Structures are given as C-alpha cells and as structure tokens.
Amino acid sequence: MSMFALAWQTIRARRTAFAAAFVAVFAGSALITASGVLLESGLRSGIPPQRYAAAAVVVTAEQTLSTGDEPGQRFAERVPLPVARAAGIARVPGVAAVVPDVSVRAALRGPAGSAPLVAHGWSSTRLGAGTLTGGRAPERPDEVVLDAGRVGDVAEVTVGGIASSYRVVGTIAAGQPSAFFTDEQARVVAGRPDVVDAVAVLAAPGVDETDLSPRIGAAVPGVATATGDDRAAAEFLDVGAARSFLTVVAASFGGTMFMVVLLVVASTLGLAIQQRRREFALLRAIAAGPGHIYRLIGIESALVSAVAAVLGVGPGVALSLWLHGVFVRYGSIPAGFGFVIGPLPIVAAVVGSVLSAVAAGLIAGRRAARISPVDALGEAAVEPPKLGRGRVLTGWVLAIAGTVAGIALPLVISGTAGTAGAASSALLLVVAIALLGPRLLTATSSVLGALGLRHGSTGFLAGANTRARSRRLGAATTPLIMGVTLAAAQIFTVTTTAAAARHQTETGLLADQVLVADGGIAPAVADAVRRAPGVTAAVSVVRTQVLVTAQMFGEPMTEGYSAQGVTPDGLGRVMHLDVRRGSLDGLTGDAVAVSENAAGTFGVNLGGTISMRLGDGTPHNARVVAIYGSGLGFGDLTLPHDAVAGHTTSGLDDEILVAGAPGADFLRAYPEIRVTDRKSFATAQNDAAGAQSTVNLLLNLVLIAFIAIAVVNILVLATAARIREFALLRLVGAKPRQVRAMTRREAAVVVVAAVVLGSLAALPPLVGISLSLTGAAIPAVPPLVYLGIVAAAALLGWGAIAIPTRFALRPAAVAAMRVGE
Incomplete structure (x- = not known):
C-alpha cells in the first residue's frame, strides 16, 4: 500500500x-x-477619478517622502505645485493643453443661511466640470459664475467665515454646488496665488497616456504623474x-x-x-x-x-x-x-x-x-510523565523575557520603542504558556485541590485524570488561555489609551467657548474675536500631522505624529498641556513643545533639535522649549501657529479657543461659525479619536473570534476522543451522572487555569503600556468588560467539554469500548 x-x-x-x-x-x-x-x-x-476623469495625465508635486527601500511616507496635507510648472508641462510633445487646477471649500451666503460649495478656476470647466447655461465666463477678479442665482446679482462667497462680494456674470450646470472664478482669483481665494493643487493634462489626438506620463516626468523633474485610477489620488x-x-x-x-x-x-x-x-x-x-x-x-x-x-x-x-x-x-x-x-x-x-x-x-x-x-x-x-527539558527551559525563558519586556522596557526605554516592547511581550507569554501548559494545568489542579474543590469521588477522578493526561488537557487549554490573554491585552490597551486621552482632553481644555466651522476658520476671524467685548483670550488652533525621523534600535525611522499649531498669547488661559519641563512662553519662531512620550521616542530633551517635515512636506528644524504630559489629548507636538498654518491644505484654523465670550453682534457677523461649550467640544474630539480605536478593537475581535472557534474545536476534539475512557468508567461502576460530574470538575480546572493564567499573562504588557502612555502602572480595566471576558471563557470552556461528554455517553458502554479498536 x-x-x-x-x-x-x-x-x-x-x-x-x-x-x-x-x-x-x-x-x-x-x-x-x-x-x-x-x-x-x-x-x-x-x-475612479471624477473631476480629472477627462485628463489623460494628472501632474502633482511629490506627495510622499522617500525613505530608502521602504514604501514612501505620505504627507498629511496637499503638497502644492508651483503654477509656473504648467508652462513646462505644456511644452512636452503630445500635450494638447494643460489645466492648472485648485479646489477651495467655500459657502454662498444667502437669506436662508449659508450653503456649502466648492470654488475652482474657470479653466477647470475644460475637464467637463459643467456647461455654461447663461451669461459668460468670469474675466475680472470680482466676477463669479455660479450653479444657482441670476446673472447680474451680487453674491457673497465666504471662505473660512470671511465673506467677499462678487458679481454673478454667468450660470452653469454643474454636478455639485460650485463657484467659478478666474484662474488667478481662484488661487487668491485659496490663499496661495503662486501654486495650484494639480495640473490636468489633455493629450493630443492619438497620444497614449502611458507614453505621455513618463515623458512629462522626464521633461519636468520633481513632479509626480498619475494615469488611470491613480488620478483620483491627486483629486x-x-x-x-x-x-x-x-x-x-x-x-x-x-x-x-x-x-x-x-x-x-x-x-x-x-x-x-x-x-x-x-x-x-x-x-x-x-x-x-x-x-x-x-x-x-x-x-x-x-x-x-x-x-x-x-x-x-x-x-x-x-x-x-x-x-x-x-x-x-x-x-x-x-x-x-x-x-x-x-x-x-x-x-x-x-x-x-x-x-x-x-x-x-x-x-x-x-x-x-x-x-x-x-x-x-x-x-x-x-502519557510520558515529564515534559522535555528543552521545552521546559524554553518556556521559562520566554515567560521571564515576556514579563521583563512588558514591565521593565517602558521604564528603561521611553517612547514608542518601550510601548512596542511592552505590547509584543504578550505574544512571548502566550508561547511560554503553550510550552508550559501541562505543568501549569497540573499546578492549577493542585491548588484547587488544596482549596478543597476536589472533594468526593468525582473530584478525585478529575484531579487524577488532569495529572495523568496533562499533555492532552494542556494542549486543549492553550487556545483558551491564549484567547483570554489576547482579549485582555488588546481590549484593555484600547480602554487605557482612550481613558487617558479623554482625561487629558477634559482636564486640559480650559476655554469657556470653542468656535468651529465647516471647512475651517480664516485666521483673520481670530483677530476679530480678540477685539470683541467680553473676550480675554482667543487662541487659534490648527491641527496637522508631521513626519519626524528618529533613531529607533540604531536605525533611522520616519513616522507620522499628530501636531497642533497654536498662538502663544493667552494659551495658558484656554489650554493646559501639563508641562513637565521647560515653558510654553517661548513657543514662537522655530520653537516646539513635545509630549513626554514623543521626547523619549526622538531622544531629545530641552534645548534639543527636532528635524521634521511639516504637513505639506516642508523641512523644518525646531528647538525644544517644553516637554508636556498631555500628548494623547492634544497631540505629540505643539508648534507656533504661524509655523503650521501656511503648510496645511486649506490654510485655515480648525478651531478658536476663547476665554470669555464674544457678543451676539460678533456671531451675527460670522453666521458660518458655530459656538460650542468646552464639554461638548471635548466630547466631540474624544468621539472622533474613538473611531480609530473602534476599528482597532473590531480587528482584534476578529482575531479573538478565530481563537474562540479554535477553543471550541480543540476542546470538543479532546473530549470526543474519550469515549472508551468514559465507557471503561461506566463498566467499573460509575454512573453517567458521575462521569458528567467528573468532566465538569475538569472543565472548572480548564476555565480557572485559562482565566488566571491568561489574566496573568496579559498583566505585564498592560502595565508596561500604561506606564509608557500615562506614567501610571494601573491600566484602565472596565470591570464589566473583564467579567465579559471571564464569562466568555467559562461559556466556551464549559460548553465545549460538557456537550461532547453527553454525546460520548450515549452509546452503551460495551459498544463504546469497541470504538477505536
């Protein structure tokens, strides 16, 4: 055979x-x-591209930072392209026309309120943005074409809450609410007269875009070209x-x-x-x-x-x-x-x-x-009574290494490296438990016996069977322990991080009111707020992400970090960053304040220099003037407002933190701006941050669901294979209810071992992560969530043993003895 x-x-x-x-x-x-x-x-x-669907090639500035062999890191904001590059692109053979394009979020102010729209230059209509239905194209800076209204009307178009008046010279049928200015005025409205978002290229008849794209890249160095669906990334x-x-x-x-x-x-x-x-x-x-x-x-x-x-x-x-x-x-x-x-x-x-x-x-x-x-x-x-010496030694080495990595690494290595080391210790401890499972299970059974939980004949049989079949039961218990460990480590890492961020936001936001608007607030509004009666301080805040290159494990690594730009005057009245060292008084020019976690990651202290790329890729070197503790609530880096605002896609502020309250007259002058109180704004910020935490949690729940399937699967396998063992017990006088009672005691050992050992294995990484992120050794563990993990472990372990036992006891004892012969 x-x-x-x-x-x-x-x-x-x-x-x-x-x-x-x-x-x-x-x-x-x-x-x-x-x-x-x-x-x-x-x-x-x-x-698929939408506005750029008619373009053969879309040309933009490089949107990624090359980091050697690794995939390039993307900049958080749009990197603008100098409008002068359009002339060089137009001279490339095969190019029929070029369309320098900008898109600006704006609003049309009317009697019933403000309606959002998107503003472009008139030349973008060559890409199929709309068809003129009346009037003519704009020719002067004070002229506009709208998708609604009448020719000859005066329209108020606002950007960031600041309104400007334009005469409507044409109407257009567009797919979305739009306003079209002259190309030059569109760039002025965007706040960047000399740059554009992208240059859309129309190819000459018979020219293939796959040939034209590299030709443009060779003729105009320093640009990125996109064809096909990649054009949408530029849009x-x-x-x-x-x-x-x-x-x-x-x-x-x-x-x-x-x-x-x-x-x-x-x-x-x-x-x-x-x-x-x-x-x-x-x-x-x-x-x-x-x-x-x-x-x-x-x-x-x-x-x-x-x-x-x-x-x-x-x-x-x-x-x-x-x-x-x-x-x-x-x-x-x-x-x-x-x-x-x-x-x-x-x-x-x-x-x-x-x-x-x-x-x-x-x-x-x-x-x-x-x-x-x-x-x-x-x-x-x-079964062989002892585990192999190499297996036991490896298990204990991994257990010690996992415990040390979980708790000690964040104390020795600050920043991201310490957090990552603490998180990775969970896997080391899981592998250690898999290797030492039989010994740990036997020890758990002995402890339960010492506590008097193994009395009676069924308790004696359960204890004896656990010792004699420790390898089999240990292999069956390992996935359940793994599930408890990973569930606790992953879920409570999210709850610890979220609780710390929520606490920092709620205690660090001191403003009486927060001004926000869809699409952002123009910097000029903050100046008006400061002059308003009843206002003692108004701080403009612009949020972004910067790329910082730092040494990690001896190698340079570039990662994105959340950052905010703030105006320094009155900052202490509206925001408390929990400054540990240094002062925010010097937060001007090329200064930067960093969170404690980021400072440890970058390896810098007061007076040190951080080399970064701002949101649009602009290199920026900043001197550390303060180190603060509220990095989870307010971002890892705090920069002067002027250093950040000019390097975001919109150039607008995200919010204005106000001490005091502007009067009703001020708010009527800026109807696009909404006022919210401190508590509501903090809640909204935490909810927005919680969305990403929810995604991470759901991903981990997928993994935990797989482990749950594995737990049921392997425990059913282990129990179903005991038909002959159960039959033998019945032949020597045990009743079915006594056999079921014995397996219930074994299930209790399995569940207790899984909960206790799984919880202990999750403790070092959780303590380490909490130390690294919050400075406190106690992680945030919601009691009901932990009880849910315990209940799920009990349900899976108990059910996966008890139910197959009932099926295994159905055949007559004599017939069951022949199974497997």
Whole structure:
C-alpha cells in the first residue's frame, strides 16, 4: 500500500481528529485571505477619478517622502505645485493643453443661511466640470459664475467665515454646488496665488497616456504623474491615506494573526497526534522508520489542509468585504474606495495555510517519529510523565523575557520603542504558556485541590485524570488561555489609551467657548474675536500631522505624529498641556513643545533639535522649549501657529479657543461659525479619536473570534476522543451522572487555569503600556468588560467539554469500548 493510500485511509478512519484540524486550517485560511485582500487593496486599489476623469495625465508635486527601500511616507496635507510648472508641462510633445487646477471649500451666503460649495478656476470647466447655461465666463477678479442665482446679482462667497462680494456674470450646470472664478482669483481665494493643487493634462489626438506620463516626468523633474485610477489620488487626498492605512493594518494585523494561526493549528494537530500514540507505536513496532512516520504525517496534513485552505478562501473574501464596510463606516477609507480581490492573496492564503499545517504537523509528530518502538508501545497506554527539558527551559525563558519586556522596557526605554516592547511581550507569554501548559494545568489542579474543590469521588477522578493526561488537557487549554490573554491585552490597551486621552482632553481644555466651522476658520476671524467685548483670550488652533525621523534600535525611522499649531498669547488661559519641563512662553519662531512620550521616542530633551517635515512636506528644524504630559489629548507636538498654518491644505484654523465670550453682534457677523461649550467640544474630539480605536478593537475581535472557534474545536476534539475512557468508567461502576460530574470538575480546572493564567499573562504588557502612555502602572480595566471576558471563557470552556461528554455517553458502554479498536 502506498503512503498516500495509507494517509487517505487514516483520514477516513479518524474523521473526528482530522475534522478538528480541518476547522482550524479553514478558519486560518479565511483570516490569511482577508489580510491578503487588505494588503493588495492598499497597494493597488483606489477610486475612479471624477473631476480629472477627462485628463489623460494628472501632474502633482511629490506627495510622499522617500525613505530608502521602504514604501514612501505620505504627507498629511496637499503638497502644492508651483503654477509656473504648467508652462513646462505644456511644452512636452503630445500635450494638447494643460489645466492648472485648485479646489477651495467655500459657502454662498444667502437669506436662508449659508450653503456649502466648492470654488475652482474657470479653466477647470475644460475637464467637463459643467456647461455654461447663461451669461459668460468670469474675466475680472470680482466676477463669479455660479450653479444657482441670476446673472447680474451680487453674491457673497465666504471662505473660512470671511465673506467677499462678487458679481454673478454667468450660470452653469454643474454636478455639485460650485463657484467659478478666474484662474488667478481662484488661487487668491485659496490663499496661495503662486501654486495650484494639480495640473490636468489633455493629450493630443492619438497620444497614449502611458507614453505621455513618463515623458512629462522626464521633461519636468520633481513632479509626480498619475494615469488611470491613480488620478483620483491627486483629486482626493484621502485615497492615499486609505492606501497607507490598509497597508499598515494588513502588515500589523496580518503578522499577529499568522503567528496565532500557526499556534492554534500546531496545538490542534499536536493533540490529534497525541491521541494516535497507539497507532504510531504499532507502526514503529512493525519496522516503520522515522521517515515513514514523518511522510505519513506530512501527507495527512497536506491533504486535510489543502481542502480546508481552498474552502476557507470564500469566507475570507466575505470577511474582507465586511471589513470594508466597517472601515467606510468609521471613516478609515472613503466610501468609493473599492477592494481588489485578485488571485495573489488567494494563492498566498492556500500555500501559507498548507505549509503552516504541514510544518506544525511535522513538529508535533517529532516525538512519535523519533522514539524507539519499545518506548512507543509504553507511551501508547500512558502519557510520558515529564515534559522535555528543552521545552521546559524554553518556556521559562520566554515567560521571564515576556514579563521583563512588558514591565521593565517602558521604564528603561521611553517612547514608542518601550510601548512596542511592552505590547509584543504578550505574544512571548502566550508561547511560554503553550510550552508550559501541562505543568501549569497540573499546578492549577493542585491548588484547587488544596482549596478543597476536589472533594468526593468525582473530584478525585478529575484531579487524577488532569495529572495523568496533562499533555492532552494542556494542549486543549492553550487556545483558551491564549484567547483570554489576547482579549485582555488588546481590549484593555484600547480602554487605557482612550481613558487617558479623554482625561487629558477634559482636564486640559480650559476655554469657556470653542468656535468651529465647516471647512475651517480664516485666521483673520481670530483677530476679530480678540477685539470683541467680553473676550480675554482667543487662541487659534490648527491641527496637522508631521513626519519626524528618529533613531529607533540604531536605525533611522520616519513616522507620522499628530501636531497642533497654536498662538502663544493667552494659551495658558484656554489650554493646559501639563508641562513637565521647560515653558510654553517661548513657543514662537522655530520653537516646539513635545509630549513626554514623543521626547523619549526622538531622544531629545530641552534645548534639543527636532528635524521634521511639516504637513505639506516642508523641512523644518525646531528647538525644544517644553516637554508636556498631555500628548494623547492634544497631540505629540505643539508648534507656533504661524509655523503650521501656511503648510496645511486649506490654510485655515480648525478651531478658536476663547476665554470669555464674544457678543451676539460678533456671531451675527460670522453666521458660518458655530459656538460650542468646552464639554461638548471635548466630547466631540474624544468621539472622533474613538473611531480609530473602534476599528482597532473590531480587528482584534476578529482575531479573538478565530481563537474562540479554535477553543471550541480543540476542546470538543479532546473530549470526543474519550469515549472508551468514559465507557471503561461506566463498566467499573460509575454512573453517567458521575462521569458528567467528573468532566465538569475538569472543565472548572480548564476555565480557572485559562482565566488566571491568561489574566496573568496579559498583566505585564498592560502595565508596561500604561506606564509608557500615562506614567501610571494601573491600566484602565472596565470591570464589566473583564467579567465579559471571564464569562466568555467559562461559556466556551464549559460548553465545549460538557456537550461532547453527553454525546460520548450515549452509546452503551460495551459498544463504546469497541470504538477505536
């Protein structure tokens, strides 16, 4: 009989054991597929262009910072392109015309209030932006064409709350509320007379855009060209941000997921192989060598995992589409951003799942293949009493390393490196528990026995069985411990971060009122607020993200950090940043204040210099004048307002923090501006920040759901394989209710071990993360959430043992003894 035929017969004869492996690989393949779809979508997907659909090529400034071999870091704000570049682009052979384009968020003020619209230059109508239905094109700076109104009317168009009057010289049928100025006036309205957002290129007849694009790039150095759907990235900045988000999520979530899948599959196959000790012992006794055992296990694993991996692709694609809806709902990606579902993620998921299963099976079958035939026959009846010395040593080393990394690293290494080290310690501790599981389970059983929870015959049987079958029960318990650890670590990291950010925002915002407006507030409004009666201080705030390059683990790394620009006068009256060292009085010119966490990441102190790229990529060197504690609530860097405002896409302020209150006359003069109180604004800020936390939490819940499936799967496997054991107990006088009581005691040991050991394993990373982010050693652990984790562990562990036990007790004892013979 060939090895393939033998493997196939074994699979058919041991459906229960291989069904468990099938389920583990099936679910793992679904997760790998979903992660692959996210990655490919981040690299290749986008949305179709709208305003630039008629352009063959769209030319912009470089929107990314090249970082060597790594993917370029995107700038948070639009990098403008000098309008003078349009002339050079127009001279490139094959270019029929160029359209320098700007887009400005504005509003049309009317008797019923202000209606939002988007302003452009008139030449953008060549891209199909609309059709003139009356009047003429604008020719003077004080003229405008609107999609509503009458020719000859005077219209008030506001940008950032500042109104300007224009004479309506034409009407246009546009797809959205729009205003069209002369090209020069559109750039003035945008606040940047010498730059544009992009240059749309119309190709000459017969010229292919794939040939024209590199020709433009060669003729006009320092620009970026886009064709096809990539043109949308020039039109919508959030397309590039969405790609970066998906790439980061796929890399971080996918890496953790793959390790967990490998551990779960290894545990499942390991338990299945343990239950086949009798079979492998007989094969060794009839002269089967280690190579034969390895080949048999490898073929079995490959056959089962190949089918499971292929079938898991469909649910994986469905999971990615569900995640797409979640990302859109919480604003992580734009609504029109589609996912790419190509063959590469599917092939990678199938191949990765099969290779992982085969590798896990070979590792789990190492002892069965290498042990001598005589010892194999001995172990077929009784599990080996001791774990291997190497396994125990490795487990304790990882346990110590994980504990030290979780708690000590944030105390020794400040900043992001310390936080990352604390977070990664959870995986080290999970692996340590997987290696030491049998010993830890036996210890838990002994402690419960000492507490008097193992009294009576059923308690005695449960304790004896736990000691005798510690390897089997340890392998079955490991996924449940892993689930408790990861659930606690991931969920309470989010709650700790959110609670700290909420506390910093609520205690640090001192303003009596906050002024906000859709699209932003013009800087001139803040000057008017300061002159208003009843106002003692008014601080303009503009928010952005900067790129800072710092040394991490001896290598330069560039990361994005949240930043705010503020006017220094009266800052202490409206904002408390919890300054630890230095002073905010010197926050002018090239000064910067940084959070404690960022200072540790950058390796700077007072007087040090930080080299950064502002939101639009402009290099900026800043001197540290203060280090503060409220980085989660107000951003990692605080810069002077003038250093930031000119380097954002709109050039407008996000809000104005006011001490006192401007009068009603002032508010009537700026109807686009809304007034909110301190509490409402802080709540809105926390809700906006919580959206990203919710996305992270949902991603982790997907992983935890996989672990829950694995827990049920492996515990059912372990319990269902005990039919003959239960039958033997019944033949020697035990009643079914006594057998069920025994397994309930065993389930109690499993649940208690999972909750206690899982909680202990989650504690070091949580303490370390809390120390790194908040300076306090106690993480924010909502009691009801923790009780929910405990209840879920109890329900999964108890149900996955109790229900299969009832099924295993259904056959008559004599008939059940023949199972597996």
